Amino acid sequence: KNQVEQSPQSLIILEGKNCTLQCNYTVSPFSNLRWYKQDTGRGPVSLTIMTFSENTKSNGRYTATLDADTKQSSLHITASQLSDSASYICVVSEGSARQLTFGSGTQLTVLP
Amino acid sequence: DADVTQTPRNRITKTGKRIMLECSQTKGHDRMYWYRQDPGLGLRLIYYSFDVKDINKGEISDGYSVSRQAQAKFSLSLESAIPNQTALYFCATSDPKLASTDTQYFGPGTRLTVL
Numbered sequence: 052k053n054q055v056e057q058s059p060q061s062l063i064i065l066e067g068k069n070c071t072l073q074c075n076y077t078v079s080p081f082s083n084l085r086w087y088k089q090d091t092g093r094g095p096v097s098l099t100i101m102t103f104s105e106n107t108k109s110n111g112r113y114t115a116t117l118d119a120d121t122k123q124s125s126l127h128i129t130a131s132q133l134s135d136s137a138s139y140i141c142v143v144s145e146g147s148a149r150q151l152t153f154g155s156g157t158q159l160t161v162l163p
Numbered sequence: 164d165a166d167v168t169q170t171p172r173n174r175i176t177k178t179g180k181r182i183m184l185e186c187s188q189t190k191g192h193d194r195m196y197w198y199r200q201d202p203g204l205g206l207r208l209i210y211y212s213f214d215v216k217d218i219n220k221g222e223i224s225d226g227y228s229v230s231r232q233a234q235a236k237f238s239l240s241l242e243s244a245i246p247n248q249t250a251l252y253f254c255a256t257s258d259p260k261l262a263s264t265d266t267q268y269f270g271p272g273t274r275l276t277v278l
Contacts, residue, residue: 055205085266094167094253094269095206140205144265151267153205 053078055143055154063160068131072139072157074124080146086115086126087140089156095140098126131161166190167270169254175276182241184273186254194257195237196267197221197229199250206253212237244277251275 055076064070076084083102087095099108099115101124108115112129128135141154167188176182186195193214198206198221208221210229218231226248230238241248251274255267 092272094255094271095267096269097266100266151208153207155203155205 053143053145053150053152055141055152057139057141057154057157059157060155061158061160063162064131066131066133066161066163070128070131070159072126072128072141072159074126074141074154076122076124076141076143076152076154078122078143078145078152081119081122082144082146084115084117084124084144085142086113086124087142089138089140091137098139128159131159133161133163135159136161167254167256167268169252169270169273171273172271173274175278176244177278178243178245180244180277182244182275184239184241184252184254184275186237186239186270188235188254188256188268188270190256190258190268191234192256192258192268193234194265195231196255196257197227197237197239198253198255199223199248200253200272201250209239209252241275241277244275246277249275249277 058073085100086098089095101108101117114127117124138156138158140156170185196211197209200206207223212218212231228240251272253272254270257265257267
């Protein structure tokens, strides 16, 4: 069964600090991996997407990495802001792109 | 999010009642999806539709049905609601012309409580 596991489940950091969120997956065959940000009470919004051949993708202060060999991805947030407080969800697409597997998310809280 | 709207945003109902959740989009996307989100779990796919004539069951379709009334509208029905269908429900759309990435755009969600 395809699975996506994220760690940590929750994280609290101070404003201005950096943090890294982890995603491990067993989805096969692999098509692509996305990171979504979900603010409380809202739907997820796409941050980055990476295909098999991409190792790194940046979107402002967000940088995602992908190691397709070890089936691991990370999302690094630089110089965190209060508005970064949200759930970050890793989503892996199976080869046909019809099947998505969602991680349960990492709840990030940024404190002033 | 304004391109994908869901109604109602919140609903409380009783066991056994029939409930319909509606989703409309102005993005012009052919593909639409219904998910549910439960605390501590990832989003799970209920149904998806790749065009008006194409409807497919997802991972957890039992107890649910859908109707794709038009390209822009995709409704989710709970024929006889039960308490374990209490969850946050999301509608999403995607553009098949970008099939290699197929990024999904989510609505704001409907919080459903079944008593």
